[in-house]
Amino acid sequence: MNIREHVEQYREAMTQWRHQIHSQPELGFKEFQTTKLVERELTAAGIELRQLDAETGVLGVLKGAKGPGPVIVLRADMDALPMDEETGVPYTSAVPGVMHACGHDGHTATLLGAAKALAALKDQLRGEVRFLFQPAEETLYGAKRMIEAGVLNDPPADYVMGLHGSPLANVGQVAVLRGPVMASADMFTATFTADGGHGAYPHRTRDPIVAAGFFITAVQEIVSRQVNTLDSAVVSICAVEAGTAFNIIPKKAVLKGTIRTLDKAVRSQMESRIREKVEGVAKTFGCGYELDFVDGIPSVGNDDEMVDRLYAAGAKVVGEDNVIDPIRPLMGSEDFAFYGEIVPQSLFFQLGFVEPGVEPIHLHNTKFNFNDGALVPGAAVFSQFVYDLLGSN
Numbered sequence: 551m552n553i554r555e556h557v558e559q560y561r562e563a564m565t566q567w568r569h570q571i572h573s574q575p576e577l578g579f580k581e582f583q584t585t586k587l588v589e590r591e592l593t594a595a596g597i598e599l600r601q602l603d604a605e606t607g608v609l610g611v612l613k614g615a616k617g618p619g620p621v622i623v624l625r626a627d628m629d630a631l632p633m634d635e636e637t638g639v640p641y642t643s644a645v646p647g648v649m650h651a652c653g654h655d656g657h658t659a660t661l662l663g664a665a666k667a668l669a670a671l672k673d674q675l676r677g678e679v680r681f682l683f684q685p686a687e688e689t690l691y692g693a694k695r696m697i698e699a700g701v702l703n704d705p706p707a708d709y710v711m712g713l714h715g716s717p718l719a720n721v722g723q724v725a726v727l728r729g730p731v732m733a734s735a736d737m738f739t740a741t742f743t744a745d746g747g748h749g750a751y752p753h754r755t756r757d758p759i760v761a762a763g764f765f766i767t768a769v770q771e772i773v774s775r776q777v778n779t780l781d782s783a784v785v786s787i788c789a790v791e792a793g794t795a796f797n798i799i800p801k802k803a804v805l806k807g808t809i810r811t812l813d814k815a816v817r818s819q820m821e822s823r824i825r826e827k828v829e830g831v832a833k834t835f836g837c838g839y840e841l842d843f844v845d846g847i848p849s850v851g852n853d854d855e856m857v858d859r860l861y862a863a864g865a866k867v868v869g870e871d872n873v874i875d876p877i878r879p880l881m882g883s884e885d886f887a888f889y890g891e892i893v894p895q896s897l898f899f900q901l902g903f904v905e906p907g908v909e910p911i912h913l914h915n916t917k918f919n920f921n922d923g924a925l926v927p928g929a930a931v932f933s934q935f936v937y938d939l940l941g942s943n
């Protein structure tokens with residue numbers, strides 16, 4: 551069975567779905583039109599829809615005609631971003647202030663193509679393929695919502711797989727790493743408090759701004775001095791709020807930051823160190839403090855055997871040389887991580903969109919547009935992976 555040739559027949563359809571979704575972008579948990587389009591196309595392909603207790607999102611279920619077998623979940627995200635589009639393409643966003651700047655239109659079209667291709671091969675498959683079109687990846691709550699809605703249950707999923715368009719690889723290539731691929735993301739808000747007072751008489755109060763300044767400096771020491779130099783970690787304080795005038799010492803200074811790590815032990819180490827720093831700095835400067843620490847999302851890691859399977863499948867449909875190792879993980883995050891926490895045999899790979907010789911426009915840029923040339927390679931890799939896993943020969 552030549553899967554690449556088989557998937558080629560959906561090239562035009564995938565391109566049209568992508569353009570249609572692109573022109574009607576929808577924000578997280580508001581993907582109503584996209585949900586409808588996906589449901590319509592899955593139904594037309596004879597794929598059963600499972601009712602989900604969620605505002606948006608689709609789960610298509612394809613049972614192989616060859617009987618029972620493993621369950622694999624293929625996931626795409628559907629949401630757009632709150633930005634004004636400046637691509638100038640004919641199918642540009644018709645919704646002011648909303649655009650597909652992260653290529654989720656392309657992910658959705660890719661998975662729809664794979665769904666159509668695999669539905670046509672149902673007679674040769676055993677087990678079950680679930681096509682999961684997830685809402686709200688950008689806000690990082692969509693995956694949790696889908697898990698709560700039971701997409702990994704009845705029967706439990708054995709494998710889960712997802713992709714993201716990538717500036718790290720050329721169109722026609724896929725990139726995959728062993729081990730950690732994307733970072734965990736936690737957030738904190740640190741507040742230093744005091745009585746407040748006149749700027750000319752600082753001895754009558756304590757100064758939360760001075761405490762905040764020392765805290766900003768102190769956290770730089772965590773990654774540089776306390777985390778093993780061979781591990782990866784980021785702390786960025788990205789918001790600082792304090793004060794109203796040039797001569798009033800305020801009652802509080804508020805700092806907001808993000809923490810990224812690739813390893814569970816480092817992740818908990820970072821949290822402990824941040825707690826120590828806030829407490830220590832507050833004590834040193836005689837201020838009160840509050841720390842609101844939010845466990846965001848875990849890191850995404852790839853199962854070794856899944857990576858081997860991807861290399862094998864990729865070699866068949868895009869060529870051995872086009873399955874590349876991007877060498878380093880990304881410190882960005884993906885809520886795909888939540889599926890991997892439940893289903894250990896998980897895989898997240900990058901779908902190249904760079905045209906050789908052309909400087910790529912990066913994700914979340916107002917001029918970003920998913921490369922249609924990546925649709926067939928993406929759908930073919932998904933399809934071949936499933937065919938190798940559940941195909942009868």
Ligand code: NI
Nearest residue numbers: 652653654714
């Ligand atoms: Ni994205």
